[in-house]
Amino acid sequence: MVVRYSSAFKMQVVKEVESGKDSIAGLQRKYGIRGDGTIQCWLRKFGKGHTISKVVRVEHPQERNRVKQLEAEKRQLESALAQTQMKLMAYEKLVEVAEREYRIDIKKKPGTMPLENS
Numbered sequence: 001m002v003v004r005y006s007s008a009f010k011m012q013v014v015k016e017v018e019s020g021k022d023s024i025a026g027l028q029r030k031y032g033i034r035g036d037g038t039i040q041c042w043l044r045k046f047g048k049g050h051t052i053s054k055v056v057r058v059e060h061p062q063e064r065n066r067v068k069q070l071e072a073e074k075r076q077l078e079s080a081l082a083q084t085q086m087k088l089m090a091y092e093k094l095v096e097v098a099e100r101e102y103r104i105d106i107k108k109k110p111g112t113m114p115l116e117n118s
Contacts, residue, residue: 003034010042018048 013031016022017039022030024039033039095106 011046014042014046
């Protein structure tokens with residue numbers, strides 16, 4: 001036989017456990033609750049302890065819009081950075097090829113002599 005309990009009853013039992021009036025085992029006997037994990041489940045669902053591990057953030061709609069705007073801006077900046085890095089790699093490769101083909105030092109350091117032509 002399946003026994004169904006109302007939310008009000010469950011909350012009452014949870015309140016009794018949390019207040020320290022009785023133990024879980026004592027309440028199981030008192031109310032004839034047969035399931036071993038039933039009250040523990042109610043405690044997780046209705047008890048004060050269920051809010052301890054949760055982070056609650058209260059925000060206004062403008063804040064939410066600002067967060068979305070900042071996230072979009074971040075994506076654009078990341079994309080621009082990636083494109084700039086690709087251009088830099090291409091320019092470095094171009095300089096490397098030009099130095100090899102024309103036998104000149106394009107990335108001269110001050111005071112260095114040009115490569116000899118052969």
